Amino acid sequence: MHTSINKRAVVMGATSGMGRLVALGLLGRGWTIGIAGRRTDELLALQQTAPERVYVRTIDVTHDDAPQLLRQLIDEMGGMDLYFHSSGFGRQNTELDSAIENSTVMTNAFGFTQMVDAAFQYFRQTRRRGRIAVISSIAGTKGLGAAPAYSATKRFQWTYIEALAQLARMEGLDIRFTDLRPGFVRTDFIVGKNYPMQLTPGSVVGHILSDIEKGRRVRTIDWRYRMLCFxxxxxxxxAWERMKIR
Ligand SMILES: NC(=O)c1ccc[n+]([C@@H]2O[C@H](COP(=O)([O-])OP(=O)(O)OC[C@H]3O[C@@H](n4cnc5c(N)ncnc54)[C@H](OP(=O)(O)O)[C@@H]3O)[C@@H](O)[C@H]2O)c1
Incomplete structure (x- = not known):
């Protein structure tokens, strides 16, 4: 991505993993960023890397005040060109532990919806050109018996972004969308799991920044996962329902 003086992005879920690296990548390219998530200490540590270009808000996407806090952050930054949503939760859950299933739905469906809607409303009200980019997952490709709520909510995210992309065009709004769908990435998200074909966070974030710059609408990362999903x-x-995928 080219150096972008005066460009402003909000990264939701910037406290760790891919969100944190995307925030650092944007900073390195000259962007001013607003960073958010629940762990304030991590946000403040990240802010120290470039205090004059990093704005911080502690936000839990599942809380009712989250859209209002996002709007305050955008206003404090003096506007937003890119909303990047990385916040997510998921676990393997063959036991159907309701705490896990409910947290997954709250974070990836309810929280996701209210945050991307708040970003959409900002661009709609200001008639400003902008992009909404989200990390969903290849898990949305099919229902996964090992992770029912996770796979279902990731499919929800695919469909929700598709719907907003159509709505933006119906209203003649200059809002563009990028849906990033990685396979397994070696972050805290899958720590301790022995999953195959693990990607490094650095390589995935390299793809993400390049896909945003190119204005891609949907991208599965990387080519091996594009083949697998195909x-x-x-x-x-x-045949799918008879497969044992763990
Ligand atoms: N790692 C993988 O294999 C993989 C593969 C495909 C897709 N993904 C997706 O990639 C995204 C980022 O995950 P990651 O791999 O980078 O793992 P990660 O390091 O665990 O990052 C998850 C991020 O989500 C934030 N988050 C979780 N619940 C939140 C809440 N209620 N409110 C606000 N923020 C919340 C966390 O921040 P706080 O805890 O500070 O709130 C953290 O910044 C997720 O959406 C995940 O589903 C991951």
């Missing part, structure tokens, strides 16, 4: 989609439903 074959998953070819399977008839009866």
């Amino acid at each position: 074959f998953w989609r070819l399977l008839p439903q009866w």
Whole structure:
């Protein structure tokens, strides 16, 4: 991504993993950023890397005041060109532990909806050109027996962004969308798990920044996962439901 003087982005879920690296990547390219998440200490530590260009808000996307806090952050920054949503939660949950399923739905469906809606409303009200980019997952490709709420909420995110993209065009708004769908990435999210084909956070964030710059609408990361998802989609439903994927 080219150096972008005066460009402003909010990164939701900037306290760790891919969100944190995206925030650092944007900073390195000259952006002013607003960073948010629940862990204030992590946000303040990140702010120290460039105090004059980093604005901080502690936000829990599942709380009712989250959209209002996002709007305050945007106003404090003097506007927003990019809203980047990385916040997410998920666990393997074959036991259907309701605490896990409910937290997943609250974070990835309810929280996701109210935050991307708040970003959309900002661009709509200001008639400002902007981009909403989100990290969903390849998990939305099919229902996954090992992670029911996670796979279902990631599919929800795909569909929600598609709907907002259509709505923006219906209203003649200059809002663009990027849906980033990585495979397994070695972050805290999957720490201790022995999943195959793990990608490094640095390489994935390199793809993410480049895909945003190119204005891609949807991107599965990386090519091996593009092939895997291609074959998953070819399977008839009866065959998919007989597969044991853990
Ligand atoms: N790692 C993978 O294998 C993988 C693969 C595909 C997609 N993804 C997706 O990538 C995204 C980022 O995950 P990651 O791998 O970078 O893991 P991570 O390091 O665990 O990051 C998760 C981020 O979400 C934030 N978050 C969680 N609940 C939140 C809440 N209620 N309110 C606000 N922020 C919240 C966390 O911040 P706080 O805890 O400070 O709130 C943290 O910054 C997630 O949406 C995940 O589903 C991950």
